[in-house]
Amino acid sequence: MLLRNRWVILSIGMVAQVASVGAMFGVPVVLPQLRQVFDVTTAQAGLLAGIPSFGLLLTLLLWGLVIDRAGERATMTLSLVLTAGALGLLWIATGLWTAGAALLLVGAVAGPVNAASGRLVLVWFSSRERGLAMGLRQSAFPLGVGLASLVLPTAADAWGFAGAMSLPAVLALLTAPLVLAIPAAPSAPVRSGPAGGGEEREAASDSGSPYRQWTIWRVHGVSMLLGVAQITMMTYALIYLVEEQGWDPPAAGAVVALAQIPGAAGRLLFGVWSDRLGDRMRPVRWLAVAATGCLLLLTVLPAVRSWTAVPLVLACLSLTSWHNGLTFTSVAETAGAAWAGRALAVQNWLQGVSTTLTPVLMAAVITLAGLPAVFAVGALFSAAAVAAVPLTPRAAPREEA
Structure with missing residues (x-):
């Protein structure tokens, strides 16, 4: 089955991370439109651009516990849906405080995708492939920032600030069903077999902290x-x-x-x-x-x-x-x-x-x-x-x- 292929699973995780990165770090590239719609100064607009990162710090440690308890698929799906909803609140934001509250919520709910997709690499890839797989997954961050820089300013000129920030919301909603369709993770991460011949489950070891x-x-x-x-x-x-x-x-x-x-x-x-x-x-x-x-x-x-x-x-x-x-x-x-x-x-x-x-x-x-x-x-x-x-x-x- 295609969705059991670990490289396909990695690709889905990368797309999910691109959506999360666009939501978290897309605001700085549309600051002119943000200033215009909310009638704020450059300093105030810069403050709004940094609020998602602050929201991330508030909730990320709790999300880590959720990942280990509920699994990466459920956590990523929930995060993507909540991120789309939080971005949707920008359509009804009327001023500095309401926009700030919406962006704080974006950061608070978008953060776990990065950690959860990293856990996918751990459980689906052998130790001989994890460096490459994690390097590919980490490239989703510059890819997400690059795509946001290319697409969002043009979208903001055409549809306004909220319209531009709806694009990562749409990507998040489109990716959520794919994440949910990923099969259950193996019971233990895989390692390469003898002389590279196939994969075996790694033996469980001490599970203390x-x-x-x-x-x-x-x-x-x-x-x-x-x-x-x-x-x-x-x-x-x-x-x-x-x-x-x-x-x-x-x-x-x-x-x-x-x-x-x-x-x-x-x-x-x-x-x-x-x-x-x-x-x-x-x-x-x-x-x-x-x-x-x-x-x-x-x-x-x-x-x-x-x-x-x-x-x-x-x-x-x-x-x-x-x-x-x-x-x-x-x-x-x-x-x-x-x-x-x-x-x-x-x-x-x-x-x-x-x-x-x-x-x-x-x-x-x-x-x-x-x-x-x-x-x-x-x-x-x-x-x-x-x-x-x-x-x-x-x-x-x-x-x-």
Whole structure:
């Protein structure tokens, strides 16, 4: 049966995540229409654009428990339906407060799709394929942001803010029946058979909390540390090219967009490498070392060799994003199927904390030392990640009894 094919299941999970990403992060690309319909200032519109992320932080840990109790199919289906309903409330929002309430609800209900689709990878793919599969699944985030950037502004010009935000709602409703039709997950995740010959169910192991050990905490910590460098590049790369290198904003935006291509390709390649290596975190350590060096070069080298700015921006944007799939997979495998939903929710929640706090930290850095200094601070966090990466021999993944 087609829906029992693990790659089809992965594709459905990716489409569901694209819908969720469009709902969560589509608002920034239609801010002009939002300002017009609600008659708010640019600062107020920016506040509204950030409200879904705040809603995500409020509920994501609870959603992780729901995933482990109710399963990923039921949780994703419920989330997609609720997300469509929350986006529909934008049609009746009449002002700043009602729009903010609707967007807060969007973030509160859209969050679990990412963690739940990650759990699908854990239970449907063997350990020799999870790096690639998780890299593909993680690519749904830049894909969702890219599609939103291409489609929503035009839709907003034609149908208004609420009309544009109805597109991810429609995609969510169309995807929900497909998610619900996914067969029940295997009772235990699969692993490759001897010499790669077929797949076998992994034996169940101790189902106690993975948070009794330091390993998963260290993986979470590494992800947060590297997330500071990643968010720094995502937030300040364009404005750096404009203010420090004299580029026009459209040209600088094209450079940032161009970085998404190696950014996505690198996630897949490092996922495959980790599959062959049998280790998720050793490649993360090498990435942290490379990102540290590249960020330090970006801090100082363009001041004396201006032509190096664009290659270094592209390299830093890519290097700081390649760890995501690896750390996500490591968290899932360390937690095991019984705890994967909660662990992946914690992973997303902590990443949300990094996303929220990094611009606050870097605003202080810019005030005290100037814009290029943010890259040096990002390098310090990457260097700390090098030391934090757990490199002890990886135990067999913990599985649900």
